[in-house]
Amino acid sequence: MNYNYRYRIEPSGGVEAELERHIDTCRQLYNHFLYELRNTDEYLSYTALQNMLPDMKDWWGELNNVYSKVLQMVARRVSDNLNRLKSQKDNGRKVGVLTWRSPREYRSLTYNQSGFELKNKSDQTLLLLSKIGKMPIHLHRDIPDDARVKQVTVKQEKTGEWYAIFGIETETDVPEKPALDEVDRKNMVGIDVGIIKYIHDTDSTMVGSLDLAAEYERLEREQRALNRKEQGSQNWHEQRRRVACNHARIVRKRRDFLHKLSNYYAKEYDLVAVEDLDVHGLMQLPSNSRNRASASWRTFIDFLEYKCDREGTHFVKVEPEGTTQECAECGVEVEKEVWVREHSCPTCGFETDRDENAAYNVLQRGLSELGVGHAEVTPAETALPTSMAGGSSTIVDAKCVVETGSPTLKKRTAQVVSE
Numbered sequence: 001m002n003y004n005y006r007y008r009i010e011p012s013g014g015v016e017a018e019l020e021r022h023i024d025t026c027r028q029l030y031n032h033f034l035y036e037l038r039n040t041d042e043y044l045s046y047t048a049l050q051n052m053l054p055d056m057k058d059w060w061g062e063l064n065n066v067y068s069k070v071l072q073m074v075a076r077r078v079s080d081n082l083n084r085l086k087s088q089k090d091n092g093r094k095v096g097v098l099t100w101r102s103p104r105e106y107r108s109l110t111y112n113q114s115g116f117e118l119k120n121k122s123d124q125t126l127l128l129l130s131k132i133g134k135m136p137i138h139l140h141r142d143i144p145d146d147a148r149v150k151q152v153t154v155k156q157e158k159t160g161e162w163y164a165i166f167g168i169e170t171e172t173d174v175p176e177k178p179a180l181d182e183v184d185r186k187n188m189v190g191i192d193v194g195i196i197k198y199i200h201d202t203d204s205t206m207v208g209s210l211d212l213a214a215e216y217e218r219l220e221r222e223q224r225a226l227n228r229k230e231q232g233s234q235n236w237h238e239q240r241r242r243v244a245c246n247h248a249r250i251v252r253k254r255r256d257f258l259h260k261l262s263n264y265y266a267k268e269y270d271l272v273a274v275e276d277l278d279v280h281g282l283m284q285l286p287s288n289s290r291n292r293a294s295a296s297w298r299t300f301i302d303f304l305e306y307k308c309d310r311e312g313t314h315f316v317k318v319e320p321e322g323t324t325q326e327c328a329e330c331g332v333e334v335e336k337e338v339w340v341r342e343h344s345c346p347t348c349g350f351e352t353d354r355d356e357n358a359a360y361n362v363l364q365r366g367l368s369e370l371g372v373g374h375a376e377v378t379p380a381e382t383a384l385p386t387s388m389a390g391g392s393s394t395i396v397d398a399k400c401v402v403e404t405g406s407p408t409l410k411k412r413t414a415q416v417v418s419e
Contacts, residue, residue: 273366
């Protein structure tokens with residue numbers, strides 16, 4: 001399987017200046033490729049762009065100071081961006097054209113297959129990059145012994161921090177997924193996602209949304225301070241870095257939460273069903289778009305999908321329309337406004353939390369999608385209405401979600417700790 005491992009690096013002043021020079025050369029090469037594309041009527045593939053490099057080195061001396069594989073990956077970057085635009089256009093979306101990159105928009109370079117090496121020297125691990133130099137790297141987790149490093153991407157974040165992203169390939173066999181007809185009901189779960197309660201599943205477990213109110217308040221203060229600075233001044237650059245640090249802190253906290261939560265479900269269950277949400281469409285709705293963006297539902301679904309593949313867990317995405325209104329017990333549509341948080345079916349008398357009813361429907365649709373059929377996924381007895389204060393569900397605060405292997409655990413077991 002293929003993974004990305006991200007590590008912090010700390011280049012010295014001279015090495016950092018060399019990194020910046022190489023990245024700027026790659027940026028200019030990227031823009032030159034776009035110039036060539038705009039001045040030709042032919043489609044230039046990755047191979048065609050790559051074949052331009054030897055001739056370009058004859059009149060562009062700066063290219064000779066950059067490792068050849070790095071230059072080839074710039075051509076790959078242009079080609080991939082073009083293919084991505086073409087794919088979106090084929091799907092009926094309106095697309096523009098690739099634009100030239102400014103220094104603030106182009107912040108990375110990639111070594112593919114060769115040109116990099118890890119060395120241990122005086123109890124310190126160093127990353128060596130061809131034609132750039134060596135720099136300390138913080139290996140906060142070991143690279144697996146059976147892994148092969150395919151490429152290294154060096155990137156400078158807007159905060160000024162440098163990171164090395166290792167693309168590795170492991171020979172570890174993926175666990176075989178259990179036969180669907182042998183999966184126990186207790187090992188199946190349907191998940192409904194939301195804003196107030198981020199997760200509500202068919203096992204009556206609720207996970208609260210991550211509280212980032214203090215982080216957003218701090219970000220707004222720093223942003224107002226930035227607006228008062230003279231643009232381009234030294235104080236403006238320092239304040240811009242503070243704003244970037246606040247953005248980065250929010251992103252790290254959110255991704256950490258989503259990684260831990262998705263890891264829990266992938267390890268705990270043999271079958272996971274979730275809604276295939278159209279997040280882009282939801283963001284176009286007139287209200288509450290900030291909370292929808294902060295929820296990062298699509299990121300959670302993507303994390304969950306690849307972790308289920310890694311753990312040998314069945315994963316299925318289902319159509320979300322009607323999961324809240326449809327009764328999970330009898331299938332009758334029970335219309336309810338968004339502020340009605342309980343489901344009460346007038347036909348069969350089934351009562352439960354609104355989101356739990358949706359989670360039951362998600363699991364039923366997931367089983368149908370996999371060809372298993374409509375197994376009984378609701379409790380045998382009628383559930384009691386639930387609330388954030390208690391009821392029949394287990395309430396878990398977002399801060400209490402703990403990832404497998406976390407240093408806070410004494411035993412390496414996946415768990416969700418209730419307050």
